[in-house]
Amino acid sequence: MIAKEKHVLVIFPHPDDEAFGVSGTIASHIQANTPVTYACLTLGQMGRNLGNPPFATRESLPLIRKQELLNAAQAMGLTDLRMMGLHDKTIEFENDEKMVKMMRDLIDEVQPSLVITFYPDYSVHPDHEATARAVVRAVGRTPEDVRPKLHCVAFANNTLGALGAPDILHDVSAVKEQKLDAMRAHISQTAWMLEDLEKRLGENEPEAVKWVTTERFYTYRWDQGYK
């Protein structure tokens, strides 16, 4: 059961970051008439999956990924999509306080009851980590009585050992097709992975079904905070 929210704010750095682990949750909130805002910080300009023979160039990739992001939003029923105009792979080198302010401004405007991002130190990609740090700082500086909940996605190899099992599991079976459509929307990035996944789903392989229909989050632990 997914708790009812007033407004959900999702913040990730790359088009497709939302697709794998959160698109079912987004679609579920939207189905429950909860407004969802998704702020995507870059256009994934530095993505490596260009094919051989290539289907895109370094310079055409961001245009393709922007359209894919719009398609994914449509698949999830999401209408409030913000593209924040940063460049892939550079977020950690931006001014840290500028990043916190970007998050602060989003939170002030949207007034979310729940914020979803990556878990700092457990999200592998430097852009994920930098996004997570900025979000944690912005949310953490909000007075406790009005602070939104913060749910984080973690997938570093040491996550289970360090954080234990995720405390929030969302069953997104009811929106499985929307979730698959969100992944399909990012076809330039997901083609290889989807081919394998859809084959396994076709055979009703329990691991694959479970992976698609369950989304996992950690409630952020404020005693580990980024000040």
Add this chain to the structure above:
Amino acid sequence: MQPVNLEKVQTLINRFAGKDVYIHLETTNGAYAAHVDEKFFNAGAFIRNAKVRYELGKIIGEAPSRVGLKLEMGWIYAQGITHYEFDSKERLLMAGHDYQGKLAVSLQISETPFE
């Protein structure tokens, strides 16, 4: 993009010689290389919109090819170039894609800055 044709790419490289040009140069293993294989030493670099002028540029070797640009004061070098395109904005885009179709290196030359 097209597979490298040495003669055609050389002609395109010559076209920018002696002019002020903007360079995008990049090598990458991807941000997940050390996540997938913890023994992998991940290294990479990129520079975007470096303004240079080269007096001589060459592409050498059947693909994956090498490209070198001799600058007034130094060098630019890329190895592993497999594909090229002269795009609608008259930029020479060269890239090396690995056997899985992932970009490993890119060298791009333009008379106008890259976005």
